[in-house]
Amino acid sequence: MADTVLYYSMSGKSRQTAQEIADALKAPLVAIIENRPRKPNFAGFVSGIVDSLLKREPKIHTSGPVAIANRIILCGPIWAGRIPGPIRSWLDEYGHDTADLIWVPHSGQSREWPKAIEEIVLLTGRAPDLIESFSEKDFARGQAADKARRFAAKLAGVVKNKFAA
Numbered sequence: 001m002a003d004t005v006l007y008y009s010m011s012g013k014s015r016q017t018a019q020e021i022a023d024a025l026k027a028p029l030v031a032i033i034e035n036r037p038r039k040p041n042f043a044g045f046v047s048g049i050v051d052s053l054l055k056r057e058p059k060i061h062t063s064g065p066v067a068i069a070n071r072i073i074l075c076g077p078i079w080a081g082r083i084p085g086p087i088r089s090w091l092d093e094y095g096h097d098t099a100d101l102i103w104v105p106h107s108g109q110s111r112e113w114p115k116a117i118e119e120i121v122l123l124t125g126r127a128p129d130l131i132e133s134f135s136e137k138d139f140a141r142g143q144a145a146d147k148a149r150r151f152a153a154k155l156a157g158v159v160k161n162k163f164a165a
């Protein structure tokens, strides 16, 4: 199955992971972009929290076409324990048509996100086929890029020796 790496990112971490995975898989990389982009500042933070809590769906477009029959590797942040508005908008429109959805959440804390998963189930009709979580610690320790490449190797079904634990 061919892959498409799809991401939304406000402060750049999900974009970094998405880029690593796309490079490793030689897959197209597509961004979800808000029609009125939010800035990574205090106002963006507050509006992000409010949108998440109210389950708002901001208007979005993508940087390129998304082949919906592909395995979609969806990278994005956790906002208020939930999926961020731009990802909600995309999943509401296309989620039920996805054949295979891999979710790669990015968050401050390292924990599980039941409310986010609950919403993905609602918007796609099922739980993600696979989840790989990234936290601020992965980035602070400089381990995020390696972790993304290891995950891409797992997705490709090729775990090379140098990545073996």
Ligand SMILES: Cc1cc2nc3c(=O)[nH]c(=O)nc-3n(C[C@H](O)[C@H](O)[C@H](O)COP(=O)(O)O)c2cc1C
Binding pocket: 008, 009, 010, 011, 012, 013, 014, 015, 044, 045, 046, 047, 048, 049, 076, 077, 078, 079, 080, 081, 082, 106, 107, 108, 109, 110, 135, 136
């Ligand atoms: C509006 C907003 C809400 C957030 N809520 C949470 C949260 O509930 N739990 C958490 O661990 N991190 C939370 N974070 C931190 C982000 O999930 C984290 O910084 C993520 O890596 C950002 O991804 P990005 O750089 O791709 O935007 C929040 C950040 C923002 C901007």
